[in-house]
Structure formats: C-alpha cells, structure tokens
Amino acid sequence: MKTLIALLLLTASAAQAAPRVFVTNEEGNDVSVIDAVSNKVMQTIPVGKRPRGIGVSPDGKEVYVAVSGDNGIVVIDSATLKVVRHFNCGDDPETFAVHPNGNLYISNEENAKASVYNPKTGAMVAEIKVGLEPEGVAISPDGTRAIVTSESTNMLHLIAIPEHKTVANILVGARPRAAAFSRDSKTAYATSEISGEVKKVDVASAKVIGKMPLADDKAKPKDILPSRDGKRLFVAGGRANRVFVLDEATLAIQQEIPVGIRVWGLALNADGTRLYTTDGASGQVSVIDTVANKVVATVPVGKMPWGITIVN
Amino acid sequence: MRLPKLTRTLALGAALACAAHPAIAEVNVPLGFAGDPASTAWSGAKQGLAEAQIQGDFLGQTYTLTPRLTEVSAIIAAVPPAALKALALAHPGVPVLNVSRTEDALRSDCQPNLLHVIPSDQMRADAQAQWQKAHPGSGAEARAWHPNFEKYAASQLNHRYAEATGKAMDDAAWAGWAAVKLVSDMVAREETTDASKLLEALRARLAFDGQKGQDLSFRDNGQLRQPLLLVETNKIVGEAPVRGVADAENLDSLGPVACARAH
Numbered sequence: 414m415k416t417l418i419a420l421l422l423l424t425a426s427a428a429q430a431a432p433r434v435f436v437t438n439e440e441g442n443d444v445s446v447i448d449a450v451s452n453k454v455m456q457t458i459p460v461g462k463r464p465r466g467i468g469v470s471p472d473g474k475e476v477y478v479a480v481s482g483d484n485g486i487v488v489i490d491s492a493t494l495k496v497v498r499h500f501n502c503g504d505d506p507e508t509f510a511v512h513p514n515g516n517l518y519i520s521n522e523e524n525a526k527a528s529v530y531n532p533k534t535g536a537m538v539a540e541i542k543v544g545l546e547p548e549g550v551a552i553s554p555d556g557t558r559a560i561v562t563s564e565s566t567n568m569l570h571l572i573a574i575p576e577h578k579t580v581a582n583i584l585v586g587a588r589p590r591a592a593a594f595s596r597d598s599k600t601a602y603a604t605s606e607i608s609g610e611v612k613k614v615d616v617a618s619a620k621v622i623g624k625m626p627l628a629d630d631k632a633k634p635k636d637i638l639p640s641r642d643g644k645r646l647f648v649a650g651g652r653a654n655r656v657f658v659l660d661e662a663t664l665a666i667q668q669e670i671p672v673g674i675r676v677w678g679l680a681l682n683a684d685g686t687r688l689y690t691t692d693g694a695s696g697q698v699s700v701i702d703t704v705a706n707k708v709v710a711t712v713p714v715g716k717m718p719w720g721i722t723i724v725n
Numbered sequence: 726m727r728l729p730k731l732t733r734t735l736a737l738g739a740a741l742a743c744a745a746h747p748a749i750a751e752v753n754v755p756l757g758f759a760g761d762p763a764s765t766a767w768s769g770a771k772q773g774l775a776e777a778q779i780q781g782d783f784l785g786q787t788y789t790l791t792p793r794l795t796e797v798s799a800i801i802a803a804v805p806p807a808a809l810k811a812l813a814l815a816h817p818g819v820p821v822l823n824v825s826r827t828e829d830a831l832r833s834d835c836q837p838n839l840l841h842v843i844p845s846d847q848m849r850a851d852a853q854a855q856w857q858k859a860h861p862g863s864g865a866e867a868r869a870w871h872p873n874f875e876k877y878a879a880s881q882l883n884h885r886y887a888e889a890t891g892k893a894m895d896d897a898a899w900a901g902w903a904a905v906k907l908v909s910d911m912v913a914r915e916e917t918t919d920a921s922k923l924l925e926a927l928r929a930r931l932a933f934d935g936q937k938g939q940d941l942s943f944r945d946n947g948q949l950r951q952p953l954l955l956v957e958t959n960k961i962v963g964e965a966p967v968r969g970v971a972d973a974e975n976l977d978s979l980g981p982v983a984c985a986r987a988h
Contacts, residue, residue, distance in 0.1 A: 522881065523881065523884065544780060544783065545776055546878055546881055564934075565878065566779055566780045567780070568780070582783035582784065584784075584913055584914060586932070587910075587932055587933065587940055588878075588934045607932070607934040607938075607939065607940045608940055
C-alpha cells in the first residue's frame with residue numbers, strides 16, 4: 414500500500430513536472446499544448462478569434478491568452494488544460510507581459526495605449542498613453558520597469574512601476590516589435606522589424622548602448638530573448654527563416670540557425686537548454702538545442718502559430 | 726501642459742526623454758501645404774500630422790501644417806507639374822514633397838529639393854508588366870495604396886484614416902500621410918527642424934516605415950522607393966516587385982532610378 418501511494422505520488426509529481434509548451438495559432442483560433450518530453454501536441458484548446466500574445470502566471474497555474482479578435486484575455490488552467498474564465502481588456506489586445514505580482518501589462522494595438530489588468534478579478538489597474546500601434550511588452554525581472562514598443566511611433570516607452578508613469582521614450586529603428594530585459598534588470602533589448610536591427614539599452618540612463626543590423630534584407634526580426642546565463646541573445650528572424658544567436662556583449666552574430674518559414678515567437682525552457690520557436694507560415698514549432706545550436710525536433714501545430722510560452 | 730509634464734518627469738528623477746534630446750526639446754515644427762484643402766492629399770497629410778504629433782508629444786515637438794510656405798521645415802505639395810517645379814525653385818533648400826503628380830519627367834529633372842512620395846507612371850507600368858509576366862493575360866492596375874490593404878499593419882492605418890475622415894484611403898491620401906510621417910521621422914532622428922539639414926538627411930538616411938512591409942528611401946532622382954499593390958476589379962491580387970519575376974526585396978526594379986542629366 415505504501416509503495417502504491419509512493420508510486421502514485423511519484424507519477425503525480427512527474428506528470429506535474431513535465432514541461433508543457435503553449436502556442437497560440439493566430440489563424441487557427443486555438444492554442445496547441447506540446448508535451449516537451451515527447452515533443453507531441455497533447456491537446457488543442459479553442460480560445461476565440463485571433464489569439465496572439467500568451468503568458469504564464471508567476472505560480473505557473475494559469476496560462477493567459479490575448480484573443481485580439483474578441484478583445485479579451487482567456488485564462489487556461491495549466492493542469493486541466495481547460496478554459497476557466499475570460500475577461501475584456503480593451504480594443505485589440507496584441508501582446509502582454511506578466512508582472513511578478515501577477516498583473517498583466519497589455520498593449521492595445523488600435524488605441525495607442527497600454528493597460529494593466531489584474532487577471533484574478535479582470536479589473537483594470539491602470540492605463541498608460543504610449544505611441545501608435547503598441548506591440549511588444551516586457552517587464553524587468555525586479556518588477557520596477559516595463560517597456561512597451563510602439564510600432565508606428567518607433568519608440569520604446571520605458572514605464573516606471575508601480576507609478577505607471579513613462580520615464581523615457583527611446584527612439585529606435587522602424588517598427589519596433591519586441592523587447593526583453595536582462596536577468597539583472599539593468600539592460601533591455603529590442604528588435605525593429607522594418608529596419609532589421611537589434612538595439613541594446615541601458616535601463617538606468619535610458620540610452621541606446623549598442624545596435625546590430627542583422628545584415629540580411631529579409632530579416633524582419635520579432636521576438637528577442639537573452640539566454641539563461643545572459644551571455645547570448647536569441648532573435649527570431651521573421652522572413653529570414655532563421656534564429657540569430659548574438660553575443661550579448663558585442664551583439665555580434667555568432668550563429669544562424671535555420672528554422673521554418675516566418676519565425677516569430679521564442680520561448681526558453683527552465684534550464685535554458687531548449688529554445689522553442691513558432692514558425693508561422695510553416696505551422697510548426699522548432700525545438701532548438703541551445704548548446705549545439707541546432708534544431709532537434711519540429712512539431713506541427715495549428716494555423717499560423719504566433720505566441721509561445723512554457724509551463725515548467 | 727508641457728511644462729508640468731516635464732516637471733513631473735524630472736521629479737521622478739529618472740532618465741529623461743528631454744535629456745536624451747536636448748536639441749529638440751520644446752520646439753515647433755512648421756510644415757507648409759500647397760494644394761487644394763478639399764483633396765485627399767490634404768486629408769492624408771492631416772492624418773500624418775496627427776500621428777506625427779503623437780510622437781511629438783513624447784519628444785517635446787509641436788507640429789503644424791498650414792498654407793504658409795515660408796519659414797517651414799518642409800512643404801507638402803499637391804499641385805500641377807509647372808507649379809510644383811516653380812515651388813521647388815522658389816524655396817531652395819526646403820524639401821518639397823510631391824504627393825499627387827505621377828509624371829516621370831518631374832523625376833528625371835532632378836530638382837535638388839523636389840522629392841516624390843507618390844509613385845511615378847513608369848513605376849506603375851513596370852509593376853503591371855511584372856504582374857503580366859507572372860500572370861499572362863491578367864490585367865491588374867498598380868497602385869501606391871488600397872483601402873482594403875491589411876498586411877504590415879496597413880489595416881491599422883486604413884482604420885485610423887477612415888475613423889478620422891470618414892473616407893477610404895487612396896493613393897494621394899497615403900502619399901500625404903507618408904510625406905508628413907517621413908519628415909517627422911527625420912526631425913526626431915536628426916534632432917533638427919532646419920529645412921536644409923532635413924533635406925540632406927531625407928536624401929541620405931531615410932529608412933521609413935510606410936506600412937508597406939519594407940523600409941523606404943529616396944532615389945537619386947528624388948523618387949521614394951516603395952512596393953506597389955496590384956489591383957483587379959478593386960481587389961488586391963498581389964504586390965510588386967512581383968515574386969518569381971523580380972527580386973521582391975529590390976525596389977529598384979520599379980521605375981527609373983537616375984537623373985536624365987548629370988548634376
């Protein structure tokens with residue numbers, strides 16, 4: 414009996430520990446859930462029109478999906494994989510970032526503003542004026558800063574938390590799409606899609622301290638992520654159909670990893686050994702070994718996979 | 726309104742937008758408009774002005790667009806060819822942005838301060854020829870813009886324009902919008918409102934997002950490089966340069982690049 418209970422407990426904890434990759438399919442109106450051990454889709458969850466941004470609650474229990482076409486956030490229980498609730502969050506939510514306190518910082522593409530919502534209550538906490546066509550949102554790991562990119566005003570808006578005041582507006586290359594912070598919250602990185610470049614920003618001075626063109630006219634970069642050790646940056650190359658690996662210090666391109674067509678989204682697993690990409694036009698997720706810098710698996714998902722996140 | 730905002734920012738003790746742009750803090754950016762205020766070029770330019778001001782609000786710049794053509798940073802022009810040439814001659818060193826005339830002769834003349842945001846007749850003809858080569862027997866018409874264009878955030882621009890004006894965005898409206906937006910882009914990047922400095926920068930360093938998926942710049946002949954849309958019975962059927970027939974990334978397969986004579 415004891416053995417049986419122990420076995421059951423072991424199975425339960427093992428099941429819980431298996432990382433799952435959640436992917437929004439923008440044109441499929443659903444979310445694919447991939448078992449990160451088998452690299453197979455274990456479930457497909459219908460969520461509504463045009464799901465794009467996706468993120469996880471700090472405790473890992475809930476997955477949030479920005480359903481742009483329905484002007485809301487859908488909440489999925491990460492254990493049962495069921496939609497448990499949804500709430501409205503203003504016009505055309507595109508992407509968001511989850512604050513360590515659980516709040517969602519959402520870009521409302523049609524409204525030139527970012528809004529802050531408490532996903533437990535669905536209540537709006539704050540609204541912040543930003544530039545035209547806000548898109549990428551990042552929150553510093555220390556929780557004191559947010560960056561919202563405005564695609565048609567070409568700016569990174571650096572916002573102080575909890576004041577929710579814009580403290581700097583940093584002009585960058587045409588159509589900034591995504592941003593990310595370093596683990597120590599001191600540095601930020603952003604991609605500009607039309608100018609095809611990466612910019613590195615010193616957060617304290619709000620100054621651009623480095624930039625790197627991706628040296629390929631076809632590169633229309635989207636997501637950017639620092640490696641877990643902070644020494645490298647991964648950039649989804651969009652139309653270049655490659656992931657660029659940059660040296661964090663110099664921004665020099667170390668490696669280019671071919672993936673599927675129109676690579677947009679990036680997510681890293683807990684120990685940073687696997688990078689998952691959404692390859693939009695290929696309808697697949699590529700799984701990259703970040704040590705060998707090569708694709709070790711491709712997982713067919715839904716139509717036009719866009720956003721991606723991992724529940725560990 | 727501006728001063729309290731600045732004070733508030735200072736009070737936060739954080740890095741400042743204004744500190745990062747000392748040269749352009751609290752400045753006026755006057756733009757002139759030559760043309761019919763009932764034209765779509767004008768309503769497009771007004772849309773561009775509203776969007777430039779959103780950026781200006783963050784950088785301490787106030788944009789205006791009026792019929793006054795003196796002491797301006799740039800002139801947006803929707804006037805006939807002879808008037809356009811005269812306008813550029815009368816305001817040397819000031820960028821004059823043509824948003825309505827498509828004659829190639831205006832381009833090959835290469836007046837140093839005359840820039841053309843609207844595509845030329847030859848660009849459209851080349852786009853149509855590429856399309857026919859790829860799709861024999863098909864007779865599409867090439868345009869700068871279409872109110873149903875959705876890709877590259879075009880739908881957002883079409884939506885904003887329709888919301889503000891109640892109209893569908895046509896070619897001249899897009900060109901009017903783009904002219905103001907690309908000038909404001911340079912004002913912000915170069916931190917200057919000086920017309921001749923802007924002219925030099927527009928010719929040399931523009932990388933403008935015209936919401937058509939590529940960065941746009943000016944050719945030596947003053948023409949804005951840009952993808953075109955192919956339209957059949959009011960439906961968008963393709964984009965030029967046409968993939969498979971021309972290099973989609975090389976915008977110079979559409980229309981002439983050089984001047985008719987050396988300058």
